[in-house]
Amino acid sequence: xxxxxxxxxxxxxxxxxxxxxxxxxxxxxxxxxxxxxxxxxxxxxxxxxxxxxxxxxxxxxxxxxxxxxxxxxxxxxxxxxxxxxxxxxxxxxxxxxxxxxxxxxxxxxxxxxxxxxxxxxxxxxxxxxxxxxxxxxxxxxxxxxxxxxxxxxxxxxxxxxxxxxxxxxxxxxxxxxxxxxxxxxxxxxxxxxxx
Amino acid sequence: xxxxxxxxxxxxxxxxxxxxxxxxxxxxxxxxxxxxxxxxxxxxxxxxxxxxxxxxxxxxxxxxxxxxxxxxxxxxxxxxxxxxxxxxxxxxxxxxxxxxxxxxxxxxxxxxxxxxxxxxxxxxxxxxxxxxxxxxxxxxxxxxxxxxxxxxxxxxxxxxxxxxxxxxxxxxxxxxxxxxxxxxxxxxxxxxxxx
DNA sequence: ACTATAAACTAATCACATTAGTAACAAGGG
DNA sequence: CCCTTGTTACTAATGTGATTAGTTTATAGT
Numbered sequence: 001x002x003x004x005x006x007x008x009x010x011x012x013x014x015x016x017x018x019x020x021x022x023x024x025x026x027x028x029x030x031x032x033x034x035x036x037x038x039x040x041x042x043x044x045x046x047x048x049x050x051x052x053x054x055x056x057x058x059x060x061x062x063x064x065x066x067x068x069x070x071x072x073x074x075x076x077x078x079x080x081x082x083x084x085x086x087x088x089x090x091x092x093x094x095x096x097x098x099x100x101x102x103x104x105x106x107x108x109x110x111x112x113x114x115x116x117x118x119x120x121x122x123x124x125x126x127x128x129x130x131x132x133x134x135x136x137x138x139x140x141x142x143x144x145x146x147x148x149x150x151x152x153x154x155x156x157x158x159x160x161x162x163x164x165x166x167x168x169x170x171x172x173x174x175x176x177x178x179x180x181x182x183x184x185x186x187x188x189x190x191x192x193x194x195x
Numbered sequence: 196x197x198x199x200x201x202x203x204x205x206x207x208x209x210x211x212x213x214x215x216x217x218x219x220x221x222x223x224x225x226x227x228x229x230x231x232x233x234x235x236x237x238x239x240x241x242x243x244x245x246x247x248x249x250x251x252x253x254x255x256x257x258x259x260x261x262x263x264x265x266x267x268x269x270x271x272x273x274x275x276x277x278x279x280x281x282x283x284x285x286x287x288x289x290x291x292x293x294x295x296x297x298x299x300x301x302x303x304x305x306x307x308x309x310x311x312x313x314x315x316x317x318x319x320x321x322x323x324x325x326x327x328x329x330x331x332x333x334x335x336x337x338x339x340x341x342x343x344x345x346x347x348x349x350x351x352x353x354x355x356x357x358x359x360x361x362x363x364x365x366x367x368x369x370x371x372x373x374x375x376x377x378x379x380x381x382x383x384x385x386x387x388x389x390x
Numbered sequence: 391a392c393t394a395t396a397a398a399c400t401a402a403t404c405a406c407a408t409t410a411g412t413a414a415c416a417a418g419g420g
Numbered sequence: 421c422c423c424t425t426g427t428t429a430c431t432a433a434t435g436t437g438a439t440t441a442g443t444t445t446a447t448a449g450t
Contacts, residue, residue, distance in 0.1 A: 237410095
């Protein structure tokens with residue numbers, strides 16, 4: 001019994017995502033989305049729960065896409081190769097969706113269950129990738145925090161335009177990830193000595 | 196010839212900064228600042244250039260404070276010790292001003308000359324701290340990008356509440372910086388072999 | 391064709407930002 | 421001591437965006 005079907009929630013979110021990637025997340029207003037869709041502002045309320053609801057859907061869509069990219073990048077890989085592959089996928093997502101990336105990584109509120117669940121999926125993949133290094137639980141959690149920090153720091157600075165020197169960004173990222181992998185090996189050595 | 200002097204630009208910015216640290220940067224509106232100061236909204240225009248102007252002043256204030264902290268932390272130190280000291284100061288700034296930190300690191304527009312100048316001062320300090328490692332220009336620039344990435348990534352995720360596990364954050368940060376320093380040494384070795 | 395339902399609309403309200411124009415006050419020169 | 425000048429705060433008016441209520445309309449299923 002779906003009646004007049006020209007615009008649905010998906011199309012609204014997709015339109016908003018496109019606007020965010022083109023003009024920045026803050027530039028997404030109900031007014032701009034409505035105009036892009038050729039409808040009046042109040043009509044959007046038939047598809048999303050106002051501006052807060054739309055923003056939530058945008059974050060969720062972004063995080064799901066990121067999770068999928070990371071999962072894909074991690075298939076059949078682990079250890080050093082897996083770290084590099086996941087890192088590249090993470091950065092590629094940010095390049096493809098700069099406007100969405102900035103808010104995708106904002107920590108979800110306790111009541112945003114879907115966001116929390118997808119975030120946990122991503123953490124689980126990182127867990128799997130790092131498993132071959134044989135860390136105990138504590139080392140593993142610190143390593144995951146470090147991995148997330150390295151990825152987010154570079155990508156956030158890069159997409160926000162903070163790196164202004166004329167110097168190859170790919171090479172900077174390659175070295176950063178290389179350094180992180182070196183740190184994993186060093187931690188492995190240290191743990192072996194203690195044992 | 197200063198007339199009725201109860202409120203000046205500084206007090207407006209300070210009030211806005213306090214609101215940002217308490218409730219988040221987005222929560223700072225001219226309405227909330229005016230109410231906190233006990234004046235009407237239009238009166239603020241005598242001190243700052245509207246909301247965009249206020250936001251600029253807030254970012255500039257934050258970046259100047261960060262630069263000062265980092266400069267102080269770098270006095271009389273270099274190499275591994277300097278890296279650790281600067282890293283701690285950077286993180287301490289973010290803890291002291293979580294609402295301001297998030298926007299302080301946004302890359303300035305080309306016409307925001309003061310912001311660019313202060314940002315460059317910070318880069319200069321990082322340069323000085325890393326000088327003892329003896330990198331050539333290219334290695335140095337990559338190293339600075341990595342340093343900024345590591346600091347920003349951890350601090351941004353931490354202050355936004357993205358690290359939810361019950362695991363000591365200080366220890367995570369200590370290990371992250373330790374790993375970064377290890378990477379600097381590894382790069383030093385690699386450069387020595389090439390030479 | 392008829393009806394139920396969902397989508398889109400108009401109208402009204404609210405909050406915030408901004409601009410224009412006005413009133414009041416404080417300091418310095420006569 | 422008063423008056424001029426410049427600054428600060430104000431009220432009033434306007435515009436944009438978000439939201440809610442209530443209405444109309446198109447379409448899918450009977």
